Amino acid sequence: xxxxxxxxxxxxxxxxxxxxxxxxxxxxxxxxxxxxxxxxxxxxxxxxxxxxxxxxxxxxxxxxxxxxxxxxxxxxxxxxxxxxxxxxxxxxxxxxxxxxxxxxxxxxxxxxxxxxxxxxxxxxxxxxxxxxxxxxxxxxxxxxxxxxxxxxxxxxxxxxxxxxxxxxxxxxxxxxxxxxxxxxxxxxxxxxxxxxxxxxxxxxxxxxxxxxxxxxxxxxxxxxxxxxxxxxxxxxxxxxxxxxxxxxxxxxxxxxxxxxxxxxxxxxxxxxxxxxxxxxxxxxxxxxxxxxxxxxxxxxxxxxxxxxxxxxxxxxxxxxxxxxxxxxxxxxxxxxxxxxxxxxxxxxxxxxxxxxxxxxxxxxxxxxxxxxxxxxxxxxxxxxxxxxxxxxxxxxxxxxxxxxxxxxxxxxxxxxxxxxxxxxxxxxxxxxxxxxxxx
Numbered sequence: 240x241x242x243x244x245x246x247x248x249x250x251x252x253x254x255x256x257x258x259x260x261x262x263x264x265x266x267x268x269x270x271x272x273x274x275x276x277x278x279x280x281x282x283x284x285x286x287x288x289x290x291x292x293x294x295x296x297x298x299x300x301x302x303x304x305x306x307x308x309x310x311x312x313x314x315x316x317x318x319x320x321x322x323x324x325x326x327x328x329x330x331x332x333x334x335x336x337x338x339x340x341x342x343x344x345x346x347x348x349x350x351x352x353x354x355x356x357x358x359x360x361x362x363x364x365x366x367x368x369x370x371x372x373x374x375x376x377x378x379x380x381x382x383x384x385x386x387x388x389x390x391x392x393x394x395x396x397x398x399x400x401x402x403x404x405x406x407x408x409x410x411x412x413x414x415x416x417x418x419x420x421x422x423x424x425x426x427x428x429x430x431x432x433x434x435x436x437x438x439x440x441x442x443x444x445x446x447x448x449x450x451x452x453x454x455x456x457x458x459x460x461x462x463x464x465x466x467x468x469x470x471x472x473x474x475x476x477x478x479x480x481x482x483x484x485x486x487x488x489x490x491x492x493x494x495x496x497x498x499x500x501x502x503x504x505x506x507x508x509x510x511x512x513x514x515x516x517x518x519x520x521x522x523x524x525x526x527x528x529x530x531x532x533x534x535x536x537x538x539x540x541x542x543x544x545x546x547x548x549x550x551x552x553x554x555x556x557x558x559x560x561x562x563x564x565x566x567x568x569x570x571x572x573x574x575x576x577x578x579x580x581x582x583x584x585x586x587x588x589x590x591x592x593x594x595x596x597x598x599x600x601x602x603x604x605x606x607x608x609x610x611x612x613x614x615x616x617x618x619x620x621x622x623x624x625x626x627x628x629x630x631x632x633x634x635x636x637x638x639x640x641x642x643x644x645x646x647x648x649x650x651x652x653x654x655x656x657x658x659x660x661x662x663x664x665x666x667x668x669x670x671x672x673x674x675x676x677x678x
Contacts, residue, residue, distance in 0.1 A: 252448065253418075253447060254440075254445070257415060257444065258302055260306075260309075261306070262306060265303070265306070266403065266440070267298060267299060267400075268299060268401065287307055287374060288374070288396045289374050290307075290397070290398055292304065292378045292400055293382070293383055293397055294401065295380055295438065295439065296439050297439030297442055297443070298400045298402060298403060298438070299440065300400060301349070301351060301378060303400075304349040304378065307376060312344065313344060313345040313346060314334070314338040314345065315347050316331045316348045317351065318350050319351050320350055320355035321352055325360055325363045329363070331348055339372065345374060347373070348375055349378070350377045354379040354383070362388065362390075365388070368391065368395075375394075375395060383397055401438075402439070403436075403439070408443055412429060412443065415444065421460065422460060423460065423461045425464060428464055428467050432450070453466075454466070491507045492507035493528055493532075495507055495571065496528050496567065497528070497532045501567075504567050504568070505568060505571075509564075518563060519548060525567060526545055528570050529566075533574065533576065535576060535657060536576035536649060537574050537652045537653060540569060540570055543565070543569055546562070547563050547565065574651040575652075576648070576652065576654050578648050578649050581645075581647070582645040582647070586645045599634075599637060600613075600617055601619045627667070629664055631667040632667075
């Protein structure tokens with residue numbers, strides 16, 4: 240097994256001692272690294288594109304970046320977006336130019352946490368990615384669609400990495416244990432440690448290192464639950480999920496908000512924050528609750544959810560967590576409606592299976608004489624010139640499209656008034672058609 244890992248000093252951190260030296264040593268990401276899968280094919284071809292590795296912490300983003308550089312025998316320049324600035328980027332570019340001139344070697348610039356680079360910092364190396372001097376690899380835990388410049392994003396292939404499964408973490412656990420000279424670990428301890436790791440290999444290795452060091456200091460050769468709890472009880476308390484998976488707790492929070500129970504919602508929020516969940520991840524889930532379960536019944540919920548995220552970004556912990564708390568409580572007591580969410584899903588499904596229908600002539604813009612001669616915009620009625628600013632009887636769908644009704648507002652909150660208005664407008668349509676028919 241040793242040939243799978245890069246040689247390091249014997250006292251290096253456990254994560255470094257077990258960092259894979261080849262693709263065969265990588266655990267997880269089979270959807271990218273399995274036979275015939277995108278990254279495996281890219282490695283085999285030696286023609287590696289600029290890429291963004293998007294996924295949660297501890298799933299192998301840095302490891303894959305290093306393996307990319309090794310696979311194509313390229314200069315590897317790592318940068319941290321937290322610690323680096325434009326000056327560091329310029330130095331990396333100069334180093335890449337020197338490497339190309341002296342040895343003809345390509346350069347891979349790896350930017351960890353690239354979402355923390357602002358626009359000017361991303362712009363600083365974009366021309367060199369475009370010219371081919373640099374092959375860019377960015378690692379991020381945030382959605383690159385929102386955090387990476389569109390120009391850079393268009394020149395990089397995005398690979399989505401997944402949290403490691405319990406079986407995959409178990410394999411890493413077993414590898415780590417082989418380095419411990421006969422140390423034995425009870426199955427229940429193993430299960431608790433894997434549960435704590437929660438899909439994160441880095442968290443697993445860091446925790447195991449502390450546990451193994453504690454056992455060595457105590458002269459222990461057999462780790463049972465009693466030793467685990469006595470030596471690292473505070474850490475286990477903080478991260479122990481009581482047997483519940485991380486996403487089960489998210490589900491409980493979401494369902495408590497949907498069920499209008501503010502106390503239960505607050506409990507699950509604090510349970511997850513106490514367990515080490517990323518507050519901004521929680522904020523994004525709260526935004527989702529606002530748009531999915533409250534919608535137009537109370538549009539203020541969506542604004543409040545977004546503002547809670549912004550407040551946390553400005554204040555951090557613990558004050559920023561209060562903003563998340565306020566948002567969750569508001570979501571729980573707000574009027575509920577999934578009408579907009581259902582309308583979105585129905586309209587999306589309809590369009591996906593429907594034919595491509597032309598825009599009716601009366602809805603087309605007519606900026607040129609030719610278009611007017613072709614009856615573009617003919618008989619269009621300007622709503623603001625009509626009674627109640629509503630052109631009764633006008634059909635805004637394609638001419639041959641069957642009648643559909645995606646949005647069905649609930650009687651709750653603001654949607655109650657929206658429903659009343661839509662009913663009134665439909666009545667105006669009916670009156671128009673009756674009048675037109677001479678009835």
